Amino acid sequence: MKTTIKERFNTVWKKFFPHLQKTSKAVGKGALKITKNTYIQFVFMGVILVVLQIIGAKGLLDVSLLRNIGITMIFTIAAIGLYILLGFAGLASLGTAGFVGLGAYLTAFCINNGIAVELALLICIVAAIVLGIVVGFISLRIEGMYLGIITLGLSEILVSLFRNLDSITGGINGMKINDKFYLFKYLFGESIRLGSFPAGRVNTFYVLVAVFVLLLCLARNITNSPTGRAMLTMKNSESAAQSMGIGLLRYRLLAFVVATVFAMIAGFLYMIYMPRIYPSDWTLAFSLNILAVVVVGGTKSIWGFLTGAFMIFGLNNLVLQNIPLFVQNPTLSILFNGALMVLVVMFYPGGFSQLYLEIKYKIQLRKMKGAKAHAK
Amino acid sequence: MDFHLIFQSLLNSFQYAAVLSLSAFAIILIFKTSTTTNFAQGTISVFGAFLTAYLYTNFHFQILPALFLGVLVSFLFGYLVDTQIFRRSRRLTGIGKQMITMGIVLFTVGLMPVIFGNIDLNIAPIIEGVTSFHLFGIDAAFTITNQAILTTVLAIVIIGGLFVTLKFTKWGLGVRATASSETVAGLMGVNTHSITAMSWSIAGGIGALAAILYGPALGGTVSPSFMNGIQVNGFMASVLGGFGTFYGPIVGSWIIAISNNLLGISYPGVKDIILYVLILVVVLIRPIGLFGKKAIKKV
Numbered sequence: 001m002k003t004t005i006k007e008r009f010n011t012v013w014k015k016f017f018p019h020l021q022k023t024s025k026a027v028g029k030g031a032l033k034i035t036k037n038t039y040i041q042f043v044f045m046g047v048i049l050v051v052l053q054i055i056g057a058k059g060l061l062d063v064s065l066l067r068n069i070g071i072t073m074i075f076t077i078a079a080i081g082l083y084i085l086l087g088f089a090g091l092a093s094l095g096t097a098g099f100v101g102l103g104a105y106l107t108a109f110c111i112n113n114g115i116a117v118e119l120a121l122l123i124c125i126v127a128a129i130v131l132g133i134v135v136g137f138i139s140l141r142i143e144g145m146y147l148g149i150i151t152l153g154l155s156e157i158l159v160s161l162f163r164n165l166d167s168i169t170g171g172i173n174g175m176k177i178n179d180k181f182y183l184f185k186y187l188f189g190e191s192i193r194l195g196s197f198p199a200g201r202v203n204t205f206y207v208l209v210a211v212f213v214l215l216l217c218l219a220r221n222i223t224n225s226p227t228g229r230a231m232l233t234m235k236n237s238e239s240a241a242q243s244m245g246i247g248l249l250r251y252r253l254l255a256f257v258v259a260t261v262f263a264m265i266a267g268f269l270y271m272i273y274m275p276r277i278y279p280s281d282w283t284l285a286f287s288l289n290i291l292a293v294v295v296v297g298g299t300k301s302i303w304g305f306l307t308g309a310f311m312i313f314g315l316n317n318l319v320l321q322n323i324p325l326f327v328q329n330p331t332l333s334i335l336f337n338g339a340l341m342v343l344v345v346m347f348y349p350g351g352f353s354q355l356y357l358e359i360k361y362k363i364q365l366r367k368m369k370g371a372k373a374h375a376k
Numbered sequence: 377m378d379f380h381l382i383f384q385s386l387l388n389s390f391q392y393a394a395v396l397s398l399s400a401f402a403i404i405l406i407f408k409t410s411t412t413t414n415f416a417q418g419t420i421s422v423f424g425a426f427l428t429a430y431l432y433t434n435f436h437f438q439i440l441p442a443l444f445l446g447v448l449v450s451f452l453f454g455y456l457v458d459t460q461i462f463r464r465s466r467r468l469t470g471i472g473k474q475m476i477t478m479g480i481v482l483f484t485v486g487l488m489p490v491i492f493g494n495i496d497l498n499i500a501p502i503i504e505g506v507t508s509f510h511l512f513g514i515d516a517a518f519t520i521t522n523q524a525i526l527t528t529v530l531a532i533v534i535i536g537g538l539f540v541t542l543k544f545t546k547w548g549l550g551v552r553a554t555a556s557s558e559t560v561a562g563l564m565g566v567n568t569h570s571i572t573a574m575s576w577s578i579a580g581g582i583g584a585l586a587a588i589l590y591g592p593a594l595g596g597t598v599s600p601s602f603m604n605g606i607q608v609n610g611f612m613a614s615v616l617g618g619f620g621t622f623y624g625p626i627v628g629s630w631i632i633a634i635s636n637n638l639l640g641i642s643y644p645g646v647k648d649i650i651l652y653v654l655i656l657v658v659v660l661i662r663p664i665g666l667f668g669k670k671a672i673k674k675v
Contacts, residue, residue: 025584064589078441086471092470092471092474107422112512136654138660141660141661142659142660144470145413145470145474145619146615146619146659147617148413148474149413149611149612149614149617150656152608153612153613153615153652154652156608156648156652157648157649157652157656160646160648160649160652161649164645164646164649284415284604285481288415288478288481291471291474291475292475292478292479295471295472295476296476311532329489331485331486331487331489331490332486332490334483334485334486335487335490336486337482337486338480338481338484338485339483340590341476341478341479341481341482342461342476342480342481342483345465345472345475345479346461346464346465346468346476347466347469347474348466349469349472351599373582376525
């Protein structure tokens with residue numbers, strides 16, 4: 001009787017290691033399963049970030065380091081929107097800069113006019129939904145690289161609005177939140193101050209972490225649901241998707257709404273964290289950086305994506321700025337980022353996700369081989 | 377409205393239109409042969425302009441030899457980008473290729489201060505002076521800088537020459553064949569490698585020429601981002617004219633430049649917004665652009 005290697009392996013495995021199988025099952029129900037749950041991993045990451053800030057508040061960590069972590073988180077939130085839009089729905093957008101900017105300006109406008117912070121966030125989300133629907137309708141008519149350039153045009157329109165509506169946005173001098181502002185003012189009074197340095201910045205960091213973890217979970221939910229699968233089908237073949245009963249209108253609108261909502265939430269957070277912005281912050285380079293996160297990070301695994309975000313935004317600010325060579329030549333780090341991006345895209349088209357999955361696969365293979373060797 | 381004002385605005389838009397059309401032609405050439413929108417177009421051009429300004433400011437070169445060296449460097453830069461990077465990444469998706477050009481942007485922006493230092497580098501116009509003339513029996517004189525006349529003439533000659541080349545030479549036939557299908561062109565014996573390499577080089581060269589000629593009008597000081605506005609408008613021109621044909625983007629850039637200046641008469645603050653909204657509306661009505669050809673989509 002012929003048996004394949006896999007069958008033989010399975011019989012050997014069962015014969016010699018009954019205890020291992022039992023334990024793996026038993027552990028699977030308990031501790032191991034918890035660490036393998038992605039949501040719990042996200043929360044764990046959030047806890048680490050909060051601990052970092054607690055240490056930082058005691059003066060043990062550099063202030064600029066924490067600031068950079070915060071900004072990296074904000075930009076990553078904008079990138080999560082594009083992660084769904086590009087990685088799952090297959091629609092390219094270069095308008096992220098404009099949308100994030102709009103969120104920031106809208107927030108500043110609301111708070112300066114005496115609207116509570118939470119309400120400002122709500123207004124941002126509603127505006128984002130409207131904007132997303134508009135762009136989604138445009139995307140039904142224009143496709144591919146055209147869509148990228150048209151969204152770039154939209155972004156340019158928004159930026160020139162920021163630059164020219166002097167009376168509201170302050171023109172090229174930028175806009176800032178004038179008064180102190182507080183989280184949940186109606187519940188806790190003026191106890192949780194947000195915004196500027198140093199008292200507010202710590203609180204804002206906690207808000208950032210909370211929103212970041214929440215949005216990561218939300219993104220994970222979307223991508224692992226029937227909606228995510230429908231979007232993926234649409235990306236791979238529109239005709240196939242339509243013949244399976246997936247409406248392009250619905251999912252394109254949804255993808256764009258998700259992307260703009262994430263972008264404008266990022267803008268909101270940027271505003272309450274900084275709290276000063278300029279029209280020159282929202283250029284094509286910003287949108288391209290966000291796009292680079294998705295491409296360098298890849299879309300097959302959310303951890304690969306997060307590594308990409310760290311590579312694009314974090315590496316430069318957190319690591320390279322501490323090396324003397326890079327401190328003397330600040331532009332070398334941009335050069336390094338560019339070279340990294342070209343190399344990753346050339347040799348690892350799947351991005352860091354691919355690398356991550358390959359490593360995971362190799363570890364599993366080695367485990368199996370180890371078990372086999374042990375059996376002999 | 378004043379007739380003098382309108383005609384003067386037209387004259388003012390010539391140089392911008394010429395530079396924009398050179399940029400747009402470079403973009404469409406690369407789009408056709410490598411199927412990607414080249415975000416590095418502006419930066420590769422600026423690299424050449426930086427060299428020119430470096431030689432002119434620090435070594436007191438005449439502007440003309442410096443210009444030739446600058447254009448040559450961008451030409452070689454484009455060649456290197458294609459042979460070293462794009463030749464090895466043909467199988468990537470459109471977005472992946474765009475990302476590579478984006479990486480080149482960052483790389484070059486980081487590289488330029490390292491090579492050329494952080495001091496201000498200047499570019500002088502090739503011809504100084506202003507020409508003024510009377511027309512249509514109007515008392516007020518029309519003025520145009522000599523540099524603008526030179527830029528316009530050069531752009532028309534170069535783009536005209538390239539169109540003739542595209543239409544009547546073997547290389548042009550190769551480009552058109554590669555544009556319609558790279559694989560089939562390769563099977564038919566077209567050397568697609570040299571075609572794309574030449575396209576990238578030419579794109580780099582004319583980009584640098586545009587940057588150096590337009591440098592004085594942008595204030596004369598070179599910075600890594602000083603072609604960004606031109607580049608964004610170059611993309612807009614390509615979308616407006618349509619990526620389908622070679623002449624579409626050229627017409628698009630003249631439309632953009634002229635309407636930009638004419639809108640500037642009445643609405644100086646918001647001319648960009650009006651222009652972009654108009655382009656958006658046109659593209660929504662005609663997604664393939666004004667002069668685009670409809671691509672047949674196979675399932």
